Amino acid sequence: MNLNQKKLLVQILRDHCTNIKNTSVDLETIGPVLATSDSRKCVVNSVFFATRLPIEKYEERYWYMYKPNPGKYFFDGQPFIDNAIKNGAKIIVCEEFPDKIDSEVAYFKVANVIEFMGIAAKALLENLNTKIIAVTGSSGKTTVVHCINTVLQNSGLNINKLYTTRPTPITLPEMVFNLALSTAGVPYYLVIELPADRKGAIEKLCGIAPPDISLVFNIKEAHSKTLGGVEGIIEAKNEIIKCQKEKGTVILNKDDPNLAKSLKLSNELKKEIVTFGIKDGDIKGKVLEQFDISTLYQISVSGKNVSGNISLLGKSGLYTALAAVSVGYVLKINPQTIMDSLTNFIPMPGRMNWHILENGRIKLFSNYAKGTPTNTKHLLELIDELHWTGKRILVLGDFDFHEEEEMDEKAWNIINSKFDYVILSGIKAVKYAGHLKDNVKIITVNDKGSTIKKMQALSAGNERVYIVVNGNLEFKHSELVDDFLHVMDTTNKNTTVLLHGWGTSAKKWKLIEDSLNTAGLPTVSMQLPGFDLEEPKEAWGIPEYADFVIQKLSQMNIGKPYNFIGHSFGGRLAIYIASKYPDLVNKLILTNAAGVANRKDVKTEISKSFSVKNIKKFLRTMLPEKLYDRLLEIYVKFMGSPDYKRATPLMRKTLNKVVNMDLTAYLNSIDSKTLIIWGDKDTMTPLYEGEKLHKGIKNSNFVVIKDAGHNTFVTHSKEWLNEVIFFLKEKERDA
Structure with a gap:
């Protein structure tokens, strides 16, 4: 279809809906700038999806972020149509036409808005030819997605800079729509995270965005109760392989014994397979040196050894790097370019971030974004590998509210052996005191302010201090970390x-x-x-x-x-x-x-820049504008210095001024x-x-x-x- 992306989205909506009211509205000129299910976010020329979910179709993991409404629907966007129009929406997708019809708005009536969004998003992706890289795993998958994004962006590939963790059948189509509507242009690659706490969850999301590359990072005990143990988890995660495009590539952690069935399934489906690991795999890695806040590692790719440093810790951080390297390998990115990109990797806020205070005397490690038992155990196993000398403080909040499992004895043993103080932050966290031994000093606090004061008091003095803040967003540990950093005096001489x-x-x-x-x-x-x-x-x-x-x-x-x-x-x-x-x-x-x-070298460095100046004057007087632009482009391509060729016209002038001094x-x-x-x-x-x-x-x-x-x-x-x-x-x- 020879349409721009805005017209393409409108055309797809029309193609998949047979009941449209106000057909006199000129859809060709609307040019939507945003597609959303939240009426508050609507702006002029938005598409509003009035999503609704009946109580009997509620699925916990998908919809936990929504506040339930009493009555027939768990949530219902139908009553918010007027508000969406007030904020500028010009296309409304709904299951019932509202009583009041606005003559300047087009209404698309469908049987199920959420399912319609998925169908439209899939059709849009097919038209745009965007490649899907999908990641699943029991823990660490959000960081893996972020790491892959870093590699692809720093390698010059056009990918999405938006991604949603724990996507739902609503947020995933919304992301697809808005990437297509973005002024940045359509991405070649879309990297998404696929969670699975219920069988069929990944299958449903893959039905919207079938992966070209499927990566299974690990399989642990997360959601074992709802999925029927480890075997059920394996079956749920393998949906990412079964629902992949026919000629897709599967990337697996070969060190994880729970992925043996995934490897067997991939072979049976005749998939292209790439494995990674520390012990075994097509792409192997090892830790060369462990620093307090980063890891120096080596990776073997295609018979070549390349080294780099990443702002992640221990073997866990190495596995994350290996997963990202594997994706880069499949996309034929130079291994050294991949490693250089990983050096620039910065973890997402609240996911294993370091904060350095008082010239490095105090190091605060924040992991508040997902304080589930499985994630907390993963964090503690990582910390157990590190050799910290100094006072060690753990701030522990209540675990994620939608998790069924509890921390096992191994995790509590690590806490008891690794930490001197445990601050139980929040009313619900007090219940964990019974797991702590006498050698650990327990401090219970009910609010953020009291927690910060205790952290300050324990950090005082000249001793090296390590603070680990592990909680989740529900209990405002993000604010706790930000406020603690704010109140600490970080002013130092000789920065x-x-x-x-x-x-x-x-x-x-x-x-x-x-x-x-x-x-x-x-x-x-x-x-x-x-x-x-x-x-x-x-x-x-x-x-x-x-x-x-x-x-x-x-x-x-x-x-x-x-x-x-x-x-x-x-x-x-x-x-x-x-x-x-x-x-x-x-x-x-x-x-x-x-x-x-020396003067000769300065002249050599800038001569090409001056040559461009002279050639511009000559060509402009002799040639038509289009031919002039094309010839100048060719001249710069072959004759300009690398820095000059990469620069914009203004930065080329800046470069000339810089090198002339x-x-x-x-x-x-x-x-x-x-x-x-x-x-x-x-x-x-x-x-x-x-x-x-x-x-x-x-x-x-x-x-x-x-x-x-x-x-x-x-x-x-x-x-x-x-x-x-x-x-x-x-x-x-x-x-």
């Missing part, structure tokens, strides 16, 4: 400021930022206009970027003077700041920094103690440029890392960090 290179972003520093914070060195990574932030309104040079950095730092509640670490383009900014604002700089670290090439004359005015750290194989900013910096900055040390290129802090992070941490912690000499 380290990270400045990234051209064409990258603040995310490039993720491993370094986490590692420095863990080492007790408070660190922030700056987001810059044209990279993480919107482009400046006009072309900027070094002075404008430097002023932006100083202004942003002044708005932060962090101490000064600052330590600056600049890489490549970020090194230019750091040099300029250290020269122009000496009172704001404590120590300076320049790693493969740009800005001091030779900072050699600024070096002599830098008084800050400086570390210059370089890779001897750097071809972008060759070693002699580092030597020139060392010669020009009087109070500088020069360290060369063997066999390292331009991104030394990424490829040789351990060696790089050793040098940097030693330098930053070294006391200043007496004046």
Whole structure:
């Protein structure tokens, strides 16, 4: 169908509904911008689905987020049609025509709105040719979905940036509709999470979005009562394989013995199969080193070993990484690109997040988003692998209200052996006191304020402290974490400021930022206009970027003077700041920094940019506009530098201004103690440029890392960090 996505959605609704009132409404011109079952969210030109669910069709897991209404329907959107129209809805999908009909609104009457949404969403996906990547498992699947999204987005693939955890037959179609209506364009890939606490739950969701790639992460005892034990869980999870598209791919955790039947089923259905694991699998991994807040690991893909760091812990974090790598492998993404993407991975709020306080003395680990018994046990098994030295505090809230199972004895044994204090937060949490032994000090509190005060009191002093907050959203543990972080005094002197290179972003520093914070060195990574932030309104040079950095730092509640670490383009900014604002700089670290090439090299670097200027003037006077644009595009493609080719027109002008500023004359005015750290194989900013910096900055040390290129802090992070941490912690000499 040769229609844009807005018209396509309207056409699909028309094709699947035979009873439409107000056919005189010009549906071709409506151009819906939003599709929703919530009348409060409607805006001008919305599609409103008046969903209703009879009491006898209630299914707990799907509908737990809705407040039940007494009477015939568990929930009913029919009474909210007028409100939806008041807010701008132009298309109403309902099971009964309302008594009052608005002449400017089209009404689609269907037998069952929820089922109609699923049919329309499936038809829309088929027309858009979007590939579905579906993930299921007993625990950790939301983090796996988020990790896969990170890999695909950082690999340049067009995927959804919206995803709904625990999708229902309402929220999944809504997500599909709104992705199609999004101004960002239709995604090539849609990554969804499929829960299963009842048989047929995954089958129903796969009926809407049949997977091209099905991933089963693990099978544990979650929902064993409703599914009839482990065998019932396996059968329910295997629906993701049975309901897959005919020529689909199945990805399985081969280390999980409960997935043996899934592997057998996949073979019987002649699926393409990819397995992963620590012990066995097509894609294998191992933990190289465990840090407090991240894991250094190695993965073997297609006979090649690649290493990386992820902000997840232990074997659990490694399995998550392996699942994401497996999806990347199926999509033929370069393994190193996958690993670089995982370095940028940031867990979703409330799902195993670290917060660093007081120069790293206090580490708070929050896991409030899903405090189910199974998830809590998963968290405790992970913590049991770690070697924490210091005071250990567990804040334990009541478990998720819709879970039937309870924590087993192994989980309580971990709590009793691993924690010094347990704060039972909330009235319902008091019942867990009977599971705790005498060696654990129990503190019971009923409200958020009291919990925060106890956390503060236990955190006081000079001892290293680990706090684990495990609860769920129903009991406001998200607010508890946010408020605790707010009341703690996190102001520290000599905050380290990270400045990234051209064409990258603040995310490039993720491993370094986490590692420095863990080492007790408070660190922030700056987001810059044209990279993480919107482009400046006009072309900027070094002075404008430097002023932006100083202004942003002044708005932060962090101490000064600052330590600056600049890489490549970020090194230019750091040099300029250290020269122009000496009172704001404590120590300076320049790693493969740009800005001091000799005159010949500066000309070489910008000559292509100037050539583009000259060629533009010539072509514009000689050629028609369309041909001019096409020839200029070809010229830039083959002749422009990589940074120049990737840049927008405004950022190309900015790049010209940046590379035109030779900072050699600024070096002599830098008084800050400086570390210059370089890779001897750097071809972008060759070693002699580092030597020139060392010669020009009087109070500088020069360290060369063997066999390292331009991104030394990424490829040789351990060696790089050793040098940097030693330098930053070294006391200043007496004046």
